[in-house]
Amino acid sequence: MNFKLKVWRQKDPKTKGKLVEYKATNVSPNTSFLEMLDVVNEGLIAKGEEPIAFDSDCREGICGTCSLTINGEAHGPDHPGAACEVYMRRFKDGATIVVEPFRAKPFPLIKDLVVDRSALDRIVQAGGFVAARAGSAPEANATLVPKQDADRAMEAAACIGCGACAAACPNASAMLFTAAKVSHLAFLPQGQPERTSRVLKMVTAMDAEGFGNCTNTYECEAVCPAQISASYIAKLNREYAVATLKKKAG
């Protein structure tokens, strides 16, 4: 297969970036999208041009490192899945493919297709945990957790922290990311003692990072590689409202 690529190249945050055209020729349909970029990079190196910088690590959809917007879609056309799980058989031979970074104001660009997503870490640092010191835990089966609750917690906990939700959202909202962590811990008995303070702190941190609000466009759910349901955003809003009332009531 052959493709025409238009790839975002930007030397550093200060320099202006632009789309640059490259050709990807003789690509096997069983090549992954990132491997196709590897081959293009090998060609660039051979010509003495600096290769395209892009992030990836596990290349099997779980680490959340890869962060490409392919033809305007966060993680490309093969939902649910991360960009590293897109294979060239998904594209038409001869197609033009536009490759851009995840774009959201709280994700400043570092170089080419690489962005800084440390804002997501700071939201978790604000309260996305159970304060359980090592060594302090009771016997694991002492607290029963109904299977249904454990399953729902797991569904929310599956978030890979890639930030596609914010990149796809017209408001650059990270509500789905935050909702997933708040919900995961709210479903479990171990998450109860800090339930109120957790949601208040995480939402405050999310706003402070400059992420926008949710206006129900559902783009986040559409691109989420972990299939986190947008209904968790409704849950986040409920958790937040209840926590605010509780706080007011003292």
Add this chain to the structure above:
Amino acid sequence: MIGNLDARIPHGALAQKWTNHKDHARLVAPNNRRKFEIIVVGSGLAGGSAAATLGELGYNVKCFCYQDSPRRAHSIAAQGGINAAKNYQNDGDSVFRLFYDTIKGGDFRSREANVYRLAEVSNLIIDQCVEQGVPFAREYSGLLANRSFGGAQVSRTFYARGQTGQQLLLGAYQALCRQIAAGTVTMFPQTEMLDLVLVDGHAKGIITRSLVTGKIEAHAGDAVVLATGGYGNVFYLSTNARGCNVTATYRAYKKGALFANPCFTQIHPTCIPVSGENQSKLTLMSESLRNDGRVWVPKQAGDKRQPAEIPEAERDYYLERKYPSFGNLAPRDISSRAAKEVCDEGRGVGESGRGVYLDFADAIARLGENTIRERYGNLFHIYEKITGENAYRRPMRIYPAVHYTMGGLWVDYNLMSNVPGLHVIGEANFSDHGANRLGASALMQGLADGYFVLPYTLPAYLAPQIGKRPSTDRPEFREAENGVRTRTEKLLAINGKRSVDSFHRELGLLLWDKCGMARNAAGLRDALARIPQLREEFWRDVRVLGDGEALNQSLERAGRVADFLEFAELMCTDALTRDESCGGHFREEHQTPDGEALRDDENFADVFAWEYQGNGSVAPPKLHREPLQFETVQLTQRSYK
């Protein structure tokens, strides 16, 4: 330079060693802990849990990782589960049995005392993770669920769908985040350790390079903890993440830390087969699939029919045939070699002929598709993404791939290397898995080391070190920093013709061929002749574009591949010197009449710990041996029949 290799194993009965050791270990008082700075390199299950726990205790911790967030460490990709001796299934499990299975699974090449301690603390890990909110699978009663893994006849594996590593890592990451917010841990993401700094023979600091700005920095600490994972990527193609590398442990080796058993590498039996020459990594299909999947190949060599067209009588369920009591759950090394063997006979499936079937038809008929989807849905999904095939309808094709490395830096019972102050935890050390790791034991070891072992053993080193942290102004730091800077500049200045990846790929193919699932003396000698040539060519002809003062992914890889090109030689030297077969180290010269690994306990019941003497072409590494003392278990020929 290095005296006797003393593992400092506590006296007393096996089951009492850890308790006695803790009862008498030195402590650091709470008001003194904040006077110490601990450097932790790596943020996976071992590093993340250690950094968080040391922070909770009140130490000041600096934690470094090459990823852009500590949550992305490669532990996240572990699928199947984590072992613990809870015996919740009432099926006869115990601490002793988990210990015994692990020692036997490792083909009697690990330390009894370390492995017993691992089994002992396994239960605490489950308690801790549940309390953190790890959403383990549960039964309808609300109790924790278990499944079986290879090399055991009990169900002791706890799991969170096919994403157990992810959930455990997020637990550790969240604990780490809490400490970052509390100010006890300072996190340095996208920062790579490029050298270890010794002051008066003690590990007192590291040199790092920021992967974003290229800035080279010195960090001083009272102790250094390496939790930098394994070196499977020396093979280029492996199930490891692209960034996994040997650099931190190899740099420590070059500063005098002993590297133990580097030839002990694990080839995992169930991975998606290689499909093309541009492939950049291999993907694991969890061993847990062997709970319900049946492995087979056609009986006839060259049978190219579709799997559904091959009748039952013409299929060879070779694991069930050869190992009736463990069947499809035979340990990894044995299952991998069995797959290689049937493919070598021409009975492999798929285009390349390097593949076997993992068939779920019986399980789907027995349990229904929904149950199978609930258990392994995400794995079937990954499989379909990569191969374009639906494994609910036709059997998966799988083949062994490099997955884990049992070898690593030598450590004593306190997880300290022979270099005072340098501690090594998780996959980066060598200590618990012998010559073959059992499934669901890597997660157990990483978390055991980080949550429950290192926090108890580190004070033994720290207590007398109070006030001895050097300043980074000392010449030792300047010298190491200059070394890193010179090397970076050298890589950028070569401007040859070949890309970094082309060298890495060539090295990987060579090792897979000569030092992979089966090894022999002639092949290893070939590799040992070829590696120095390849290394020389690399330093003459590699092309690294761009500069050192910015994000430069070619430069990052070049540094790692340069270390792999040296480390590969150490690995092959170890494989050649260990003139026996054991676990995953299969020397073709040494096999039983059935083709199983044949150990030589008289001559090789030792840990091989190598001391750096200069690159192979200058001086071969010096071998130190730690004899393994088996006081409790009887060494036997492993049998899973």
